[in-house]
Amino acid sequence: MRTVVSWPHAALRTPAADVPEITDEVRALWEDMVDVMEAMPGVGLAAVQLGVPLRLAVVDASTARGQVVRM
Incomplete structure (x- = not known):
């Protein structure tokens, strides 16, 4: 699993x-x-x-989960 970048980090402003x-x-x-x-x-x-x-993202706002949208 990857490490999450914390604010402030240049990657989050680029x-x-x-x-x-x-x-x-x-x-x-x-x-x-x-x-x-x-x-x-x-x-x-x-x-x-x-x-x-x-420019990639994933979203799953479903109540049951498992409905990931990959963008």
């Missing part, structure tokens, strides 16, 4: 890069992000919060 295509690496990162989000627990997490400067 614009993230576009993701040109969905690759196996992006899918693996999304899964890591879901694991971290669930461990916190939270309803959303951006890749930059893990120190990864990409």
Whole structure:
């Protein structure tokens, strides 16, 4: 599991890069992000919060959980 970046951290103030295509690496990162989000627990997490400067996020605001939206 990845470490969450704490405020203040330059990664949280730096614009993230576009993701040109969905690759196996992006899918693996999304899964890591879901694991971290669930461990916190939270309803959303951006890749930059893990120190990864990409425009990726995961959200699960469902009551039952397990309805993650990967963006």
